[in-house]
Structure formats: structure tokens, C-alpha cells
Amino acid sequence: MFATLDGIFHPSSIAVVGVSANEFRENCMGWLPRLLSFGYQGRIYPVNPRASEVMGLKVYPSVGDIPEPVDYVIFNIPARLTPQIMADCAAKGVKAVHVFTAGFSETGKEEGRRLEEELSSIAREGGIRVIGPNCMGIYYPKEGLTFFPTFSKEAGSVAFVTQSGAGAVRLVNLANERGIRFSKVISYGNGCDLDGTDFLDYLADDEETEVIACYIEGVRDGRAFFEVVKKCMKRKPVVILKAGVTEGGAAAAASHTAALAGSQWVWEAFFRQTGAISVESLEEIIDVVLALMHFPCPRGPRVGIVCRGGGFGVIGTDSCEKVGLAVPSFTEETRSQLEKVLPEAGASVRNPVETALGLAGASQFYQEGLRMVGADPQVDFILIHIGVDVYGGVGLSSLAEQLEQTMDILIETVKTMTKPVVVVLYPGARPDALAAVAQAQQRCLEARLPVYPTIEAAAKAVSRLIQYNKFIEEIGRELVH
Amino acid sequence: MFATLDGIFHPSSIAVVGVSANEFRENCMGWLPRLLSFGYQGRIYPVNPRASEVMGLKVYPSVGDIPEPVDYVIFNIPARLTPQIMADCAAKGVKAVHVFTAGFSETGKEEGRRLEEELSSIAREGGIRVIGPNCMGIYYPKEGLTFFPTFSKEAGSVAFVTQSGAGAVRLVNLANERGIRFSKVISYGNGCDLDGTDFLDYLADDEETEVIACYIEGVRDGRAFFEVVKKCMKRKPVVILKAGVTEGGAAAAASHTAALAGSQWVWEAFFRQTGAISVESLEEIIDVVLALMHFPCPRGPRVGIVCRGGGFGVIGTDSCEKVGLAVPSFTEETRSQLEKVLPEAGASVRNPVETALGLAGASQFYQEGLRMVGADPQVDFILIHIGVDVYGGVGLSSLAEQLEQTMDILIETVKTMTKPVVVVLYPGARPDALAAVAQAQQRCLEARLPVYPTIEAAAKAVSRLIQYNKFIEEIGRELVH
Numbered sequence: 008m009f010a011t012l013d014g015i016f017h018p019s020s021i022a023v024v025g026v027s028a029n030e031f032r033e034n035c036m037g038w039l040p041r042l043l044s045f046g047y048q049g050r051i052y053p054v055n056p057r058a059s060e061v062m063g064l065k066v067y068p069s070v071g072d073i074p075e076p077v078d079y080v081i082f083n084i085p086a087r088l089t090p091q092i093m094a095d096c097a098a099k100g101v102k103a104v105h106v107f108t109a110g111f112s113e114t115g116k117e118e119g120r121r122l123e124e125e126l127s128s129i130a131r132e133g134g135i136r137v138i139g140p141n142c143m144g145i146y147y148p149k150e151g152l153t154f155f156p157t158f159s160k161e162a163g164s165v166a167f168v169t170q171s172g173a174g175a176v177r178l179v180n181l182a183n184e185r186g187i188r189f190s191k192v193i194s195y196g197n198g199c200d201l202d203g204t205d206f207l208d209y210l211a212d213d214e215e216t217e218v219i220a221c222y223i224e225g226v227r228d229g230r231a232f233f234e235v236v237k238k239c240m241k242r243k244p245v246v247i248l249k250a251g252v253t254e255g256g257a258a259a260a261a262s263h264t265a266a267l268a269g270s271q272w273v274w275e276a277f278f279r280q281t282g283a284i285s286v287e288s289l290e291e292i293i294d295v296v297l298a299l300m301h302f303p304c305p306r307g308p309r310v311g312i313v314c315r316g317g318g319f320g321v322i323g324t325d326s327c328e329k330v331g332l333a334v335p336s337f338t339e340e341t342r343s344q345l346e347k348v349l350p351e352a353g354a355s356v357r358n359p360v361e362t363a364l365g366l367a368g369a370s371q372f373y374q375e376g377l378r379m380v381g382a383d384p385q386v387d388f389i390l391i392h393i394g395v396d397v398y399g400g401v402g403l404s405s406l407a408e409q410l411e412q413t414m415d416i417l418i419e420t421v422k423t424m425t426k427p428v429v430v431v432l433y434p435g436a437r438p439d440a441l442a443a444v445a446q447a448q449q450r451c452l453e454a455r456l457p458v459y460p461t462i463e464a465a466a467k468a469v470s471r472l473i474q475y476n477k478f479i480e481e482i483g484r485e486l487v488h
Numbered sequence: 489m490f491a492t493l494d495g496i497f498h499p500s501s502i503a504v505v506g507v508s509a510n511e512f513r514e515n516c517m518g519w520l521p522r523l524l525s526f527g528y529q530g531r532i533y534p535v536n537p538r539a540s541e542v543m544g545l546k547v548y549p550s551v552g553d554i555p556e557p558v559d560y561v562i563f564n565i566p567a568r569l570t571p572q573i574m575a576d577c578a579a580k581g582v583k584a585v586h587v588f589t590a591g592f593s594e595t596g597k598e599e600g601r602r603l604e605e606e607l608s609s610i611a612r613e614g615g616i617r618v619i620g621p622n623c624m625g626i627y628y629p630k631e632g633l634t635f636f637p638t639f640s641k642e643a644g645s646v647a648f649v650t651q652s653g654a655g656a657v658r659l660v661n662l663a664n665e666r667g668i669r670f671s672k673v674i675s676y677g678n679g680c681d682l683d684g685t686d687f688l689d690y691l692a693d694d695e696e697t698e699v700i701a702c703y704i705e706g707v708r709d710g711r712a713f714f715e716v717v718k719k720c721m722k723r724k725p726v727v728i729l730k731a732g733v734t735e736g737g738a739a740a741a742a743s744h745t746a747a748l749a750g751s752q753w754v755w756e757a758f759f760r761q762t763g764a765i766s767v768e769s770l771e772e773i774i775d776v777v778l779a780l781m782h783f784p785c786p787r788g789p790r791v792g793i794v795c796r797g798g799g800f801g802v803i804g805t806d807s808c809e810k811v812g813l814a815v816p817s818f819t820e821e822t823r824s825q826l827e828k829v830l831p832e833a834g835a836s837v838r839n840p841v842e843t844a845l846g847l848a849g850a851s852q853f854y855q856e857g858l859r860m861v862g863a864d865p866q867v868d869f870i871l872i873h874i875g876v877d878v879y880g881g882v883g884l885s886s887l888a889e890q891l892e893q894t895m896d897i898l899i900e901t902v903k904t905m906t907k908p909v910v911v912v913l914y915p916g917a918r919p920d921a922l923a924a925v926a927q928a929q930q931r932c933l934e935a936r937l938p939v940y941p942t943i944e945a946a947a948k949a950v951s952r953l954i955q956y957n958k959f960i961e962e963i964g965r966e967l968v969h
Contacts, residue, residue, distance in 0.1 A: 073669055113798075113836070171799020177914065224802055250802040253809035258817065259778040262836035263798035288803065288944065317594075317744035318652020321731040322769065328734035334560040336739065355594070355743035433658065441922065463769065 011136060012201070012209040015103040016147050016191060018078035019386050020050040022070055022101075025083035025378035026061050038081050038107070039064070047151035052077060070095040074339075078102050081144065086110035089140070090125050097133025104130070106139035110264035112197055112315040113141055120265075127199045139263065142196025143172035146179065148189065149215070152283065155179070155427050163188020164215065164297055168206045169222035170196060171250075178289045181240065184445075185293055186452035187300070190215040197264050204232045213237040218299050220292045221247040225266025229273070236281045242483065244281045244475055249274050282478035284471050294459060294468040300467065301457040302388075303427045304476040308332045310469075311379060311386035313392030313409075320359030323392060323431075323462035330470040332476045334358055348372040348379070358386075373413070374420045381424040388427040390468070392462055393447070395440050407443035407484050416445050418454045429465050430458045493682070493690040494618060496584040497628050497672060499559035501531040503551055503582075505573050506564035507542050511606045519562050519588070520545070527641065528632035533558060551576040559583050562625065567591035570621070571606050578614020585611070587620035593678055593746035594622055601746075608680045622745065623677025624653035627660065629670065630696070636660070644669020645696065646777055649687045650703035651677060651745045652731075659703075659770045665926075666774055667933035668781070672697040678745050683715045686833050692720040699780050701773045702728040706747025710754070717762045721961065726954055727765045727776045730755050763959035765952050775940060775949040781936040782909045783950065785957040791950075792867035793840035793943075795860060796875030803838030804873060804912075804943035811951040816840055822864040829853040829860070839867075854894070855901045863904040868910040869950070872898065873943055874928070876914050886926035895928050899935045910946050911939045 024039045037245055039053055051064060052073045058066040067073050067373050070080060070092065080101050082089055086108050096104055096298045111123035123140065131135045138144055143154040149162040150424060154172070165187055172194040179192060190213065193206050203223050210216045219239055226232040234360060239245045251260030252271050259264050260266045278285045310332050335344070337358045345356040349372065355361060378454045381389055398406045421428045430451050431445055447474045448458045459465035504519045520534055520543055532545060533554045539547040548554050548624030551561060551573065561582050563570055567589050568818045577585055604621065611618045619625055625634040630643040631644060635653070639660050646668055650656045653675040656839045660673060671694065674687050675915035684704050693698045700720055707713040708921070720726045733752050741747045767773050791813050795801045818839045826837040830853065836842060862870055874894060879887045902909045911932050913925055929939045940946035 169799070170497070171797065173797020173875050173878055174799035174803070177797075177875070180877050182893075222799060224799075248803075250799065253806045255809045255815035256802055256806035258838065259798075259802045259805040259815065259836070259840055262838045263802050287806075288942070290942075316652065316658075317653020318650070318655035318703060318705075318731065319658075319738075321652070321737055321740045321744050322655075322729075324740040325731060325734045325737035325768075328736045334736035334740065355596075355740070357596070357739065357743040359740055379902070394654050394658070396661050397654050425936060440509075461769070461771075 009209055009212050012205065013213075015079065015136060016145065016152075017101070017140070018049055018149060020077050020078045020079070022052040022054050022067075022073060022077045023046070024054040024070065024080060024082065026053040026055050026058070026066065028280065029271070038083055041156055041357060042151070043154055044156050045151050045153040070099050070101065073099070075167040076100065076227075080104045080107050082106040084108060086122055086140070090122070090129055093126055093129040093133070093135065096135055097129060101135055103136040103138065105142070105144035106137060107142065107144065108139070109141035111199070113138045113263055115262050115265075116426065123197065123199050130200060132252065137200035137483075138193065139196045140199060141196035141373065142170075143175055143333050143394060144148065144310070145322075146175070146189065146192035147153050154194065159188055161188050162190060162215070164190050165300075166190050166213070166216040166218070167192040167220045167222075168203055168208045168210070169194050170224045170266065171197065171222050172196065174222050174289060175309060178292060179479035181294070182293050185297060185458070186449070187293065187296055194197070198227075200228060204228065204235050206229060207235045207239055207245070211235070212241055217244060218296055219242055219245045220296055221245065221294075223247065223249055223266075224251045224260035224264050225269060227267070229269065233277060233281060236283050237286070240282050241480075244299050245281075246286060246291065246292055246299075247278070248286050250294055282475065282482065286471075286477050290331065290464070291467065294464050295471050297457040297459070298429075298468040298472040301452070301455045302429055302472060304472055305427050305469070307387040308384060308470070308473055309335050309387045311337070311380040311383055311389045312392065313389065314361060314392035315382055316357045317355060317359075317361060319392055319462065320361070323466075324359060324465040326461075327390075327466040330466050332466055332470055335385045337380070337383045338385055341379050341385075344379045345376060348375045362454070374416050378415070378422045378424070381426055386426065389424070390429050390431065390462065390465060392431040393433075395444055395472045398440075398460070400450070406440055410443045410447050414450050418450060418456070421454065428456055429469060430456050431465050432458050432460070434460055489686070490690055491828055494694075496560065496617060496619070497633075498624065498631060499530055499584070501533065501556065501558050501560070502528070503533040503535050503548075503554060503558045503561045504537040504564065505551065505561060507534040507536050507539065507547065516962055519564055520795065522634055522637055523586050523632070525637050526632050526634040531556065533780055548615060550572055551580050551582065554580070555579065561585045563565070563587040563589050563621075566709070567600070567603055567621070571603070571610055572597060574607055574610040574614070574616065577616055578610060582616055584617040584619065586623070586625035587618060588623065589620070590622035590623065592621045592675070592680070594744055596746075596954050598745050600810055604680050606676065607825070611681060617719050618681035619674065619904075620677045621680060623651075624675035627670065627673035635675065638671055640664045642669050643671065643696070644699040645671050646701065646781075647671050647691045647694070647697040647699070648701045648703075649684055650675050650692070651684070651705045651747065652703050653677065655703050655770060659773060662770065663774050663777070666778060666939070667930070668774065668777055679708070683708060685709065685716050687690065688713075688716045688833040692716070692723055698724055699777055700724060700726045701777055703770070703773075704728065704730055705732045705748075706740035706750060710750065714758060714762060717764050721763050725765060725780050726762070727767055727773055727780075728759075729767050729770065729773055748961055761776060763956065763963065765956050767952075769947070772948065775945050776952050778938040778940070779910075779949040779953040782933070782936045783953060786908050786950070788868040789954055790816050790866060790868045792818070792861040792864055792870045793873065794861055795840045795842060795873035796827065797840060798840075798874060800943065801836065801842070804871070804947075805840060807869075807942075807944040808947040811947050813951055814945055816866045818861070818864045819866055822860050822866075825859060825860045829856045830933065851865070856899045858898070859905070864909055867907065869910065870905070871910050871912060871943065871946060873912040874914075876925055879921075881910035886924075887921055888927070891924045891928050895931050899931060899937070902935065902937060910950060911937050912943050912946050913939050913941070915941055
């Protein structure tokens, strides 16, 4: 099974059925230019009975007319034509197909259901593995495969398996911006043949993948899915967004991918028993993945918060304690040390502490303050909040300069600290903040510091990481990091 | 009391105690340039015993040396010097002061507490009202008063009363970006004299204010605060972020503004009895305020979702139902109508519906689809989700063009619809999306359509609006809108 799926990710040749004479028609870039622009190095065969050449490539009337072997075929044709093409593929000896086409069982209609069954059965008899229908297929940067041209061409170690194609586009875009790179992303839609269980089984063994994230609406075989997640969890963390948990959500899932969503309590038991990390949004997937990648699990839940703006300290403390983290008071010793380096006024030394990160950026005492917090025995990890909104604007030097200076000190200091550090950088509402914050985030990520848009998001992610590591300790696998 | 507080917002003259010879020193714009740059039209008197002129204005050695009456004084001097200046102000007949200076009771030290008491007592005896200490003071665009130079100079109808100065800066910046303008914003820190209760009492009667938002860490007199919120709620909605609700949060509040946070169950009872809208973050304040401003309360909780990307429909349905909204199936009639105008494939007609908002932007059928959903009797309001991430990138026309065309159709169509509409526009992770999304948001706001960054945020805000209106109906005040 591993070899079969691994083969799908390494096709020597791809046929695209349903190219038009003008692949850019209707402003919608077709599958051909997506492959070409992304750097796929194998042979590409466009197929269309009514065209002879497109983008400099010879067009074949049918799959059967292609003179050489074809490993992988992308279907971009109306649903009613798919059985015939599948039969052509079977005759040709194609190994796997990606059916982009929708209009099958997710329509909730007898006709769609029948068509999907027909398609599956032709594939099964012909020994063809199917991704889809009703999906975006594969993004595998290492091989130059993609379903969206703006995705990063750089490969990483995170895999994402999803029933939602649009969700995959958004997740990869968002994740790319936050410094995450992918090993393999698979959008499999209705999953009439290969489904989440198969892909997870493959990814458990895939050496290119260190973290697995999942968006699922439902599974056909609950027990098999349960077992494969347990298998994965013994080797690498699995983050799952289970959609369709409410009554309406389950009905929506049925008409999106014909998924059987299952009851909420079954899924609660699933998460409890597998230890898979449960999240509620695509953003939360990214938050948790970042923690898994860049945040060595702390020894305990006690956080030392270094912030800019006392109100954020109070809200942030609430956010931390609501998800099970603790914000203890610093020791007497730390507090008296902090008092020596903090400005007289407006700075609490309890925890959270405001360590001289003033309107004009970080002062000379910022570094000392950070070190003192890091050294406090009451604290297991450090959360540093940078209040970008109060930078610049009131100053002569730009927000970008102030933020850069803060980052210089922060990154240098963190290098000398032994406890894990997480950074919160509000994206900043002011237009002049956007580029500066993106730059600061980039520097943090290069220093392997995970960056979050809010204290709430950071707290949730860290809390889940701690929970995950506790589970892993219990089942006896090595900790992350 | 109203006249006293209203006077504070309309000072004929302001003295700034603690200007330096160079008000731009240390990259931190002083209070003088903030007032001058923001357009304050009254007389301004800088005070400093060791300077003679700053920014073209004569500097006075002390408040007493100013030859004309002074209404309002800003203290920007070390805490230990404040009692003397307060005594000078009393002798001069000053009406109100804003003590920016920190280092009082919030330090948790005997010295700070004593200093704050001394300051209060001098003010009380001299008949001076105090904003602060340890706060940012007033942002009142109509009068040209501000504590941050980048805030909008345009006046609006939302008031914000807050114990957090940095929170105020962030909230106003974020709210400005999302189309919200303010009547008055007051950051009052420790509130040694005037506190949240006083400002709410004033705002209840303030004709410039239609919506009141609040960030509070604690109140001195719980009963008085309860009564004033009840009074406000009879006239206008009150949104409250109560910070310091966890044990650690309460401790943090004590060292931020010396606030007594109170127990969680007391606050739960408070919200239940006053009907004030409870939120958990600054972002949620903005979400609710937007709904109060631009979203006529729907007749019920049943939402029709029009989305781009089936996965978002499923996640979005979960988000709605988790907060008490319902996502019912459309009627048979609506479904069969929708089927006629939707593309054959990949579009559910149940609810959520994907109405031909394709990769290339809105198709010719988008308008018809929106209208059908709006006309469905099962639906009380409409949530339109625009999947910005799948725009552009795969097309020849830009994301901006596609989004603009979608907005043309959307705004024109919504004008003819009778049910309330809320729009969800993901900010978009790709840099090319930012400006386009900001522009689209602007157009929605001009058409009085509230815009949210996620379906989750929109659902929460609408759910709170419905709850608020239910409460108001029960107490017998007119509904919002």
C-alpha cells in the first residue's frame, strides 16, 4: 500500500483530460499551466478530441492515443463523461487518477450517487486508484505538483489531508505566510476510493512528513480510521479539524462531500482515545503545527508573560488560565531584581511584567528583564507580547525601526535562555505595521521562535502541545524535540 | 454631574505640565505635538520651569504663572512631583486634570498608595476632577483631543471607556480600520476620582454617543456600577470586556490598575441582570459594535449561508450552531430554483449554498442565487462568505478585479433584499489580497453591510445582537434599528 501511494506522488507522466484550446479562458488558469508553471519535470500530455496543440504541447484526442505510458491522469471534464474516460484509463494501464470534477454523490441525488459508483467500479476493475471526485488533488512541492500556483515551491515537513479543496487553498496560503512549508497536501473530496484513512496510513510511514494535519467531515470506516490515527500517533503528531460536529454542520457535510459526519460523542471518545489533537478552525491547525515545529514542550504549564501594555497582560492572563495554563507570581528575588531595571512607573513586576518596552521601542533594560523572567524558577516557559500598535506613530523613528531594534534584542537574548519562548505579534491594524510585522515574524521564525497573532491563540496552542506530550509520555513514545 | 463631565470634554484651554525643551526627544512624541497635530483649537500652555519656548509656544515656569484661566491640565511628570502640581492647579482654579503619570497604587506598594491618596485628596479639596492616574486620558475627535496621533480625526457615535491605555490604542486602531468612528474614548487607568461608573453615567445622557463599549478590570462600588449600566441599557447598548476573570487575571488586574476584580460568578450575575453584552477580547468588542451599527436585528436565529468553498460552509455551519444560530435546509421551492441557476457540479443547494462564485469571480447567476436565498421563508438573515483566497492567482485578471466585480453584484443585490445581510471577508493571506480586501470592506461598510474576518466572528456577533434585542424587548425599550 505504501508503494502504491508513494507512486501516486511520483508520476513519470501526467495526462490532463479536458484541456481547452485556450487554457486561460474565463480567467481561470487550467491544470496544464498550473503544472508547467510549478516546475513539474515529468512528461505532460494534454487530452482533448477537438484541439491539436496547447501551450506548445501536442494535444491527444484520447488517453488511448498517447504513445507512451501514462502514470497519472487529471479529470477536468463534466461528470457524465467521467466513466468513459476512466475506461480509457483502465485500457491504457493508468495507475492513478485525480477527479477534479464534481457532481457526484455530494449532490444528494440518485444520479450523482449512481455515477460515482460506476466510476469507482470501473477504476477498481481496471486497478486504478482514485483521488476524488470533487477535489483539488495533490500539492507536492518537491515533485512540482500543485493545484494552486501561488503556493510556496519550497518543501517542508508538514502534511495536510483534507476533504475541503477551498480549505486547502486557504490553509496553505495562511500557513505559508506563517513560515510553514509542506511535505504533501492531499485534497480528496468525496474519497470514493482513497480516503483519509489511506492517506494517513501512507503518511505514518512517509519519511518526508513529521507532522500530520487533517480536515475531515466524515469517515466511511470509523474503526479503520481510529486504528490508523493510533498508528500515526505512535510516530508523529496528528492534528484534526473535525467539521460537521453540529446537526446543521453534519447535514452540510453530507451535501459537501457526501460524508457521514458521525455523532459528537463518538468523536469526543475518538480524540480521548487516540490522543489526536482536536482543533476547531484552519487557523488553529496552523497555531498547533507552529508549536509542534518550533516550541520545545515546556516542563509544566506555568508561563511568565512579558508584555507591552498592562491591559494586554490582564486579558492575556485570562486567556492563559482559561485553557489550563498558570500565570504564577514571580519569586521575591525575581521581583526585586526586576524593580531595579524597570522604570519607576507603569510597570508591574508581578507577572505579567512590562519590561521597559516603551513607546520608542525596547530600552536598554529590556534584555535584563527578559533574562530575569527566564531565570525565575516559578516559570516553565516565556510568552513575549510585542504591542505593535503603540510603536511608531508617536515617534520620529518609524515603527519598522523600533520593531527591528526590539527584535535584535529579543532574538539575541532568547538564544541564551534555556526555557521555551513563544512570541505574540499582533498583525497591527495600521497599514504601516503590516510589512514591519511580517519582517519581524520572519526573523522570529528563522530563530525557531513560533509567532502568534494573539495571546489567546498562543495559549491555546501551547496548552494543546502540553496535553499532546502528556499523552505521548503515557503511551511511551519519545517527546517532540 | 453631566455638566461637569461635559465640561471636561470641552476645555477652552489646556496646560501640559512636563513638556521638555525638545518635545520629540527619545523618539516619543510629547503631549504638546499630539494636541497641535490633531487640531485642538483652544489655547495651549506648556509648563516647565527650565524652558522658555517650545514649538513656537511660550513655556510657563508653573501653572500659577499662566496669565489666563486654565480648564484642563495634563500631567506628564514623575509621580513624586504630582502632589505639588495638583496643589498649583487647585490654587489656579483648574477644573480637571489628566494624570498620565504612573507609579501609584498599581505598584502594590505603600508609597504608591499613599501618593495616590495624597493626590486625590488635594484634588478633592481643590474641586478638581481627575482622570487617572496611570492612563492615556481622552480621545475626542470632535474637539481635536487625542492621545495617539494616528487615530481618525472623523467623529462617530461609539464611546469607549477603558482602564487599559494600550488597549485603547489597539482598539481604536483596529476599529478605525473596520469603519468604526468614535464619539469619545476615555482611558482612566486607576480611576482615583472619576471612574467607569462616572463616565458611563455621563455617556448615558450624551447625545453624541449611541453605543457604549467598556474595558474594565474592576469597580470600586459594584452596586453603583450595576445601576449605571442598567440606566445606560435603557437608552443604548453597552458592550463590556471584563478582564481579570481568572485567578491570575484578577491578580494581574490588581497590579495593572489596582483594581478589585471581583469573583466570576458575581460578574455572571451582573451580565444576566443588566443585559449588558459580555465579550472576551477587544476584537469581539469591535465585532459586536459593528453588528449594533450596521445590522438590523433579524426576526430569528435562522441563517442562510451563501459561501465559496464547501468546507467553509461546513465549518461555518458548525460555528453558527455552536453559538445558538440555526442553519435550516432551504424549502423545496428554493432548492429547485437554485438548481436551475447553479452550475451542474460542486454546488450544494441545501444551505449553505455555493452560488456560482467561481474561481474567476461572480458569475451571471450569483445575483439570482443571492435573491433566492434572501426570499426563502426558512431564513431570517443572510451570511455571505467571500472566499478571497481562491480568487486570482489561478486567473489572468487580478484578485482585485474579481473581488470588485463580486462586490458590484453583491451590493446591488443586497439593496433589493429585505432581510439583514452580514458579509464575511477573510483578510486573505496573500499580500496581493490585503489592499483589495480593504477596498471591498470599505464598499460594504458604505452600503451599511457589516464585515467580519471569519464566519465564527460574524456568528458570535449576530448571536449576541439577537440576545441583546431579546433582552431589550423584555425590558420594553425600542429595538436597535
